[in-house]
Amino acid sequence: MHPKKPRRRAIQTARLHAPGDLRLEPLPEPQAGAGDLVIRVLACGTCGTDVKILHYGHANITLPRVMGHEVAGEIIEVGAGVDAWSVGDRVQVIAAIPDGECFQCRRGFQTVCEHLESIGYHYDGGFAEFMRVPAKVLAVDGVNRIPEHVTAAEAAVTEPLACVLNGQELADVHEGDAVVVVGAGPIGCLHVRLARARGAAQVVLIDVNPSRLELASRVQPDTLIDGSTTDPIAAVLDLTGGRGADVVITAAASKPAQEQALAMAMPRGRVSLFGGLPKDDPIIHSDSNLIHYRELAVVGAYGSAPRHNREALELIASGQVPVADLLTNRLPLDRVADAIQIVERGEGIKVVIEPNPAG
Numbered sequence: 001m002h003p004k005k006p007r008r009r010a011i012q013t014a015r016l017h018a019p020g021d022l023r024l025e026p027l028p029e030p031q032a033g034a035g036d037l038v039i040r041v042l043a044c045g046t047c048g049t050d051v052k053i054l055h056y057g058h059a060n061i062t063l064p065r066v067m068g069h070e071v072a073g074e075i076i077e078v079g080a081g082v083d084a085w086s087v088g089d090r091v092q093v094i095a096a097i098p099d100g101e102c103f104q105c106r107r108g109f110q111t112v113c114e115h116l117e118s119i120g121y122h123y124d125g126g127f128a129e130f131m132r133v134p135a136k137v138l139a140v141d142g143v144n145r146i147p148e149h150v151t152a153a154e155a156a157v158t159e160p161l162a163c164v165l166n167g168q169e170l171a172d173v174h175e176g177d178a179v180v181v182v183g184a185g186p187i188g189c190l191h192v193r194l195a196r197a198r199g200a201a202q203v204v205l206i207d208v209n210p211s212r213l214e215l216a217s218r219v220q221p222d223t224l225i226d227g228s229t230t231d232p233i234a235a236v237l238d239l240t241g242g243r244g245a246d247v248v249i250t251a252a253a254s255k256p257a258q259e260q261a262l263a264m265a266m267p268r269g270r271v272s273l274f275g276g277l278p279k280d281d282p283i284i285h286s287d288s289n290l291i292h293y294r295e296l297a298v299v300g301a302y303g304s305a306p307r308h309n310r311e312a313l314e315l316i317a318s319g320q321v322p323v324a325d326l327l328t329n330r331l332p333l334d335r336v337a338d339a340i341q342i343v344e345r346g347e348g349i350k351v352v353i354e355p356n357p358a359g
């Protein structure tokens with residue numbers, strides 16, 4: 001049924017050997033074991049996490065490792081026992097892989113699975129011409145068919161949008177809300193777009209970097225606030241009749257953003273600490289009485305479940321969350337270092353690697 005393939009050729013990859021040591025190097029073409037897929041990577045997004053991993057490594061990453069976790073591609077090989085997929089199918093692949101069996105997964109909380117593994121951390125990722133999709137991904141429905149009218153580069157935005165969707169579910173963003181997003185990077189832009197799709201009545205985007213705000217103006221928040229020249233708390237109160245916002249989302253690795261977020265939320269408001277802080281400096285100073293007297297809900301958000309990826313791809317495909325205009329930079333694999341630098345300098349919105357540009 002699955003005849004033995006000829007000897008594998010070498011494929012190009014971008015593999016991290018140590019913090020700061022990302023190498024373009026050939027590796028043997030991956031092979032589909034039982035239950036696996038192999039895809040030709042058509043697009044792999046670059047994100048702030050890649051910047052952190054490149055410089056500092058990550059507690060969960062085993063090196064050397066091919067990086068890249070926002071993956072879209074075309075199936076070129078189907079492992080034994082896989083019936084749902086065929087060679088030629090275009091697919092989006094989840095990044096965070098829950099085991100589906102632990103205490104948290106059985107409670108329905110796959111984002112905090114006790115044995116979470118990730119593409120690009122535990123398994124070689126999408127900064128490569130080809131990538132193996134482990135059986136474990138298929139076992140939790142972590143592969144999604146890309147509709148014909150959606151490009152692979154757009155589909156590569158599914159994973160970050162899935163994380164944003166998880167965050168807005170936890171913060172209960174809904175119709176009529178006044179939503180403040182702090183941080184105008186790619187995640188902040190997706191938060192603005194998703195808040196709109198969920199019926200927010202007012203959306204405010206804040207950043208301390210004017211050029212980044214300018215770039216993000218294309219997502220058309222009702223108000224852009226330059227926090228480097230304007231007091232963002234006073235501005236938000238002013239824009240909300242003195243009450244504050246229903247929801248404040250911090251999409252920046254910034255202590256002041258987290259500290260100020262509490263003061264921007266109205267009574268019974270929700271604050272989402274979406275962006276994490278550097279692991280060596282995560283302590284913030286906040287007035288906890290704001291939470292107490294205003295009955296605020298403060299929620300975290302980390303990653304996404306397979307269901308969020310499925311729904312995020314549907315949001316992109318239906319046009320409810322357009323992403324084509326967020327794809328500011330599309331680079332070939334041999335320019336992956338440049339791509340990560342563009343992300344680091346905040347000069348683009350979504351920066352995507354296309355390892356097979358012709359595909």
Ligand SMILES: [Zn+2]
Pocket residue numbers: 098099100101102103104105106110112113114115116
């Ligand atoms: Zn689990």
